Amino acid sequence: MNKNKIYSMWFLIPSIVIFSIFFLIPLVSSLFYSLTVWDFKNFTFVGLDNFKQYFSQKSLYGSIKNTLIYAFLTSGSKVVLAFIIAVLLTSKIKTKDFLRSIVFFPNLVSSLAVGVTFAALMHPTKGLFNLVLEGIGLGRIDWLGNPNLALYSVILTDVWKGVGIATVIYIAGIQCIDKGYYEAADIDGANGWQRLKCITIPLVRPAMNSIIILSLIGGLRSFDLIWSMTGGGPGFATDVMASVVYKQYAAGYYGLSTAGNVIMLVLIAAIAYPLQRYLLSKEEQ
């Protein structure tokens, strides 16, 4: 009511306290513990040994590679697939509302449940996928058993599960586009492809950027689906950073797993921050 009222800085105290306790202090202490061998009670300072460990052991840097493949492929597929679905679902087709619900449905199921279900569907001899493939005369595929294929099978599942939320964001973006543009294009005699290329794609850009950032970060820290489908196996074929950190934590290597978390934090920040800056600068043009 009083426009001249200047809020006291004291109002910031609650949020600063909460932020420090739950974010700043754990962040600083995890940076410290990543330089130690730590068993909750005692710690020995070992310098950068934990980090060296990560980059010298094949199974560990292999997991960094898998994380990147996983994040970029899931993100890329979701961006493209969701756009196609969203365009379809914003066009004048019947049962549009029903189809929208169908597309969004996988998102409502917990990742663990999806993982367990797909692991069963992809079972080499008893799974539905292979029964169908054999039924139509194609051979079996060892979805999760073949080390060269297992990661991509999980990626496929992740895309199936995650494409719904991306579609919803796209639909919101497309519906925000002023109808006037399309009317003007109609008058000018533009065909469907031109309308899509010159109006929909440029104007849906902000929505697309959100999807890229969200799905990429989601992919970089993905764990639950991979763990429930393959447990990082066979061997180390589908190990990602998060599953490695988890396994080390379970083994009691608290210092080493904290170092893994720090690497993950740096990796995600190093990819996501410049990307967002870049995407935003494109958006402003």
Next chain:
Amino acid sequence: MKLKKLMAAFLVVAMGASTLMGCGLKNNDPNTETTGSTGQGTETTSGGTDAKAFDGVTLTMLKDADSADTGLNAVLALAKEKLGITVEVENRVGGAEGDTIVKTRLASGDMSDLCLYNSGSLLAAIHPADYFIDISGEDFISRLDDTYKKTVTVDGITYGIPFSSSQAGAILYNKTIYQELGLSVPKTWDELIANCEAIKGAGKTALIGTFGDSWTSQLIFLGDNYNILAQDPSFATNFEAGTIKYATSPAGLRSFEKLAQLLPYYNGDYLAATYDDGTDMLANAEGAMWPMLTQALSNIYELYPDKIDDIGVFAIPGDDAANSGLTVWMPGSIYGNKNASNVEAVKAFMEFYVSDEALNAYAGAVLPDGPYCIKGYQLPENSYKAVKEDMQAYFDAGKTNVALEFLTPVKGANCPSICQAVGSGQMTAEEGAKAYDEDCRVQALQLGLNWK
């Protein structure tokens, strides 16, 4: 504005409710079950001559859900009757997740009075001196088998008593297939491969692989420890000291070579099949041999009681028939919490658990998967043939040794993944041995061992 206030009020109520529900759930945890009530009916028959020293005392116990509880329940019922101690059992998950639960609860001071946990390397890794009751001075310790006692003794202090019988890491085989093809139990590794070829040639699955549960892929490697120690008796000591490596020791590397060599003989879905699938396949003769812990005998007995005598056991063969034997796994152990509310009752319960009457109650409820770790306590008459005949023969001949994890605290955490990779041909034996050495180096560093 009004809507906002309403919303805020709603959120506060919802948050409060969920917190309360969280607390409520803890008390009504569906996994927490009170056992021991079954003993009440028989109380009058025991005469009630001696006063129960701990009447009305309640202890809590945390155990993994994978360990069978039929035998435990029988003992708990008897403990209620004889000692008056009621034990409330809380189940946790097994495997790596279970380890995390135990470690976290120990560190946060939230451990139950009695804790069921592994013996050997995993015990040493959780600093038992900080958390568990020292039972070195108790009389009942003299009943424990010496080999077993070493696996629950850290820095000269003994902490645990055996939860169940010991077992072996060996090859379980289906006798009907062996008889049908006229095969005999292999005495050497080459004979085993010849048998595999013969069974494969007859159009059957020679080996059951259950790598879908990755821990099962380690059996050939871990169960080969007798053969390593037979060739190099100082392997365990030197390994802990960091002076001998799997990749550079011929005996150690041989274990990985054996694992790699079996690849052609598995069932088609060996990477997806699980432990449960394995028990079904072996009992129903869908596969001839399964490298597994003998605990699977109990699972087979529960599911297919009429087929248990079709199953035999032989040790993982070495290259020299005269010098190979069985690798034995020590059971998990019951440890007492140092900060238990009633330490005397915990000790009394532990003493009772290894007494003859408790052992009889245990053996009456569930048959052993191997000899007991109590001196002089014999296998029951009705034990599985595989245990009474096949396994006992190795013990009688003195050809047994424990798995490496009971001799040294060093065991690489990635062992299941490495064995899975070697067993499925993603890594060669040499690569696997090197990766495992590196993995063990990480663990040694965590244990504070000075490895170069």
